[in-house]
Amino acid sequence: MNKKKVSLKDIAEKAQVSTALVSYVLNGKEKESRVGHEIAVKIKQIAKELNYQPNYLAKSLRSGKTQTIGLIIADISNPFFANIARIVEDEAKKNGYTVIIGSSDEKAEKSWALITVFLNRQVDGFIIVSSENSEEQIEYLIEKNVAFVLLDRHFPDIPTHFVSLNSYKAAFDAGVHLIQGGYKNIGLIAYKSQLFHMQERIRGYRESLAESGIVFHPAWLKEVGFDTIDEEIKVGIDEMLASEFPVDALIFATYRLAITGLKYINALGLKVPDDLAIVSFGQAEVFDLYYCPITYVQQPMEELGKTAVEILIHQLKEPHDEKRQTLMEAQLMARDSSRPKAAIS
Amino acid sequence: MNKKKVSLKDIAEKAQVSTALVSYVLNGKEKESRVGHEIAVKIKQIAKELNYQPNYLAKSLRSGKTQTIGLIIADISNPFFANIARIVEDEAKKNGYTVIIGSSDEKAEKSWALITVFLNRQVDGFIIVSSENSEEQIEYLIEKNVAFVLLDRHFPDIPTHFVSLNSYKAAFDAGVHLIQGGYKNIGLIAYKSQLFHMQERIRGYRESLAESGIVFHPAWLKEVGFDTIDEEIKVGIDEMLASEFPVDALIFATYRLAITGLKYINALGLKVPDDLAIVSFGQAEVFDLYYCPITYVQQPMEELGKTAVEILIHQLKEPHDEKRQTLMEAQLMARDSSRPKAAIS
DNA sequence: AATGTATGTTTAATCGATTAAACAAAAAAC
DNA sequence: GTTTTTTGTTTAATCGATTAAACATACATT
Known part of the structure; x- marks a missing residue:
């Protein structure tokens, strides 16, 4: 593309020296390699004149570091x-x-x-x-x-x-926070994933209930697939609300789950937090702008x-x-x- | 880092041929370069065995393309x-x-x-x-x-x-849309920037007013600096509302301006659109989740x-x-x- | 048999840098 | 006046690939 890249060789020719010297000088090794002072100055000047920019491909190939x-x-x-x-x-x-x-x-x-x-x-x-x-x-x-x-x-x-x-702790805290707020039927929407952090969030959530003596109902936990969150969240929320013990609070295990869930909660016309309290993982501007600012687990x-x-x-x-x-x-x-x-x- | 990268040479040695042949074969040039069939098969097999992965640095250095x-x-x-x-x-x-x-x-x-x-x-x-x-x-x-x-x-x-x-057209449309909705005092919050697209948005906005015979008031246009949007937006909105002709609708020229502006509008306790109608450029999930879904200019x-x-x-x-x-x-x-x-x- | 043409493979230059080692010339040491 | 040391510079290999050109054979042609 470029008209003609300036290479070490170009500088070397112009300065009438070998490329080795140019390389030494431009890499600040003029002392160790005892390059003559005058020639060093000359090289630097020519390099500046030609606006020399080293080719990192070549450098990398040589050094093995990119x-x-x-x-x-x-x-x-x-x-x-x-x-x-x-x-x-x-x-x-x-x-x-x-x-x-x-x-x-x-x-x-x-x-x-x-x-x-x-x-x-x-x-x-x-x-x-x-x-x-x-x-x-x-x-x-x-x-x-x-x-x-x-x-x-x-x-x-x-x-x-x-x-x-520390996903366990974060989810645990979220649960405790809701329980302390007087919520009893707390649901969790997580991803259907064996990834440790997700399992930990589930574990933390369940532990928070257990610790408070709240009996966990399976309908409160929904694990949705990455590729089917839109539908599964809807079904999940429906089931949570229609279950024998309808949830009055919901924890979302990630930002994306929260967004998707909140859209549906809006569509259902549910009022947060009166109809349903919310706590979510992740953080984003959305949470600030929602009519009811969303409580979230702030990640550093x-x-x-x-x-x-x-x-x-x-x-x-x-x-x-x-x-x-x-x-x-x-x-x-x-x-x-x-x-x-x-x-x- | 890696234990030992497999290179063309390694394959060549194992196959008892020169690197040239290996290169030809692995680049699908065995026909043009008339490489023997048996040796080609052998090379491919060894390459697979050693799980050869070409070094793109070398390739790029040679080809001049990365x-x-x-x-x-x-x-x-x-x-x-x-x-x-x-x-x-x-x-x-x-x-x-x-x-x-x-x-x-x-x-x-x-x-x-x-x-x-x-x-x-x-x-x-x-x-x-x-x-x-x-x-x-x-x-x-x-x-x-x-x-x-x-x-x-x-x-x-x-x-x-x-x-x-087409920023001019988009801004113009936004203005017309608001005017058709019965809004008369329409403000625009843009960036203080000479960038063409920004100037075009301003021009489109002003033209929409002009076309409808609405007299533009300078207080309606606020241009805020990239690095000072938080403060400037607050002041800007305050001034727009306190001006002789207080705005009843606001256009935000970008997504970020909208987010920042909406936060402040929330803080002021203004109701959208009753107190202030909103149209924004950009698009985002926030706009869907706001208590009052935000009208936006959808960019393709x-x-x-x-x-x-x-x-x-x-x-x-x-x-x-x-x-x-x-x-x-x-x-x-x-x-x-x-x-x-x-x-x- | 001499020449021409396929066919298959190797050699070596190249991309742009780095750097150990070799070399040359000047200065210091004996 | 040699030898040694210091100082300054060049040579050439290297990183890993690509590819034109050279080089061998084998086979076909006359």
Whole structure:
């Protein structure tokens, strides 16, 4: 495309020296390699004149490092992941890394394909938001000695670096919060997924009920498929409301579930929180703008993203340091959507 | 990182042939290069056995093509751009391209820096959402003969490929829609920016008033800075409401302006649309979930993104074809937030 | 038998950088 | 006046692929 890229050789010719000298000078190695002072100055000047920009492909091919991080998330158009992506992008840039992002749509195959493509492009390491059934991929990366950090989700049985949320605690807190508000029939809408973080959210929710002596009714827990959330959420909410013990409060295990659920709740004409209290995971502008601000479990996005990058970069320098496994705590942000029942009537 | 990458050479040694043959075979050139059938089979088999994955750095260095597109947007954490990014990602992947994304935060310097970094990484071309005052960058790319397409925004005075929205028409339609609904004092909140699309939105808005014989009052138009929208929007809305001709309807020129504005409108306790009707550019889930669904100007995101990729890829093949300049039409989606005044009281 | 034409395979240059090692010339040491 | 050391610079291999050109054979033609 470009008219003619300026290469080391061009500078070398113009300065009447070998490319080696040019390379030394432009990489600040003039001292170690004892390059003559005058020639060094001359080289620098010519480089500036020609606006020399090194070819990173060549650099990378030689060094085996691309200064590139592969970020695999579920979907960049989902605000949660978009936020993460932005944080990762900024943090990576600060450290001289570029990020390539790929969306897996929660599909193990897509995630596999992305890993392959990114590996061929020689990324130095990965930050991965794992899909269900992708343990095999993780094992593969471990076996190939590829640097990576799991983000937001991890596999408790596989020793890896990871940064995730204490989902159990977060869900437990959400449940307790509702119970303290006087809600008794609390439902949970989660994804039908064996992913640990999702199972933990379910466990935390159930434990919060148990701890308060509330008997859990199966109709209160709905697990919907990733690809069928629209229909399944509707059915799920219908069933929860029509059950023998109709729910008076609902916890959504993710941002997307909340959005979809709230749309349906609006369509049903239910008033939040009078007809149905709401607590959701994730956070977003929507929650602020809803007629009744939504109580949510605030995830420390900034920290999650930054720590992931930090761990990865550290790992690239010290591949054999022990696995860093971080569980961060979420903070429940109580808003109107879960205001105590007493205060209502 | 990886234990040992398998290279062409490894296969060549194992098959007892030169790397040339291996390269021919694995690139499907066995016919043209008349490679022996048996040896070809053998090579393919060994490649599979060793799970050979070509090194794209080497390929790219040789070919001068990286099959990578640089996407520069304002901010990946903004849903509008995140959506675009996802569409671009998918469309690029379909064509064998990978995308690197960079957020410019509407800053020309950041955009410059991204262009430099991406060029050093030898992207084949760019899709750019331009920042204000970045004409110089565009001229630079033209001069260097780098392939690129402008997305969402363009510079009318610089002949480039671009795909944007007919902002004038969209804003005009928004104005007309409100006027037809019986609103007379219509305000516009836009960005303080000389970017053409923004100026066009302002022009369209004003023209809609003019056409209906409504006298425009300066207090109705607020242009806020990118970095100070929080405060400026508050002041702006206050002034619009307190002016001699208080607004009864408001148009937001972008998604982010709308979000910020609506938060404040909520805080003020104003009821939409009774106290204030709303129409916004952009589209998002928020608009559906607001207590009063927001009327918005629907941009053909899918088409915008796909066309941009298409134009860019075409350009990479035929660098000298004429510039494709596409203006797409938005569609006004009327919702409750701008319901006709008559229907209210 | 001499020449021409397929057929199959290898050689070596190339892309743009890095860097150990070799080399040359000047300065210091004995 | 040699030898050694220091200083400054070049050579050439390397990273992993691609590909034009050279090189062998085998086979066909006259």
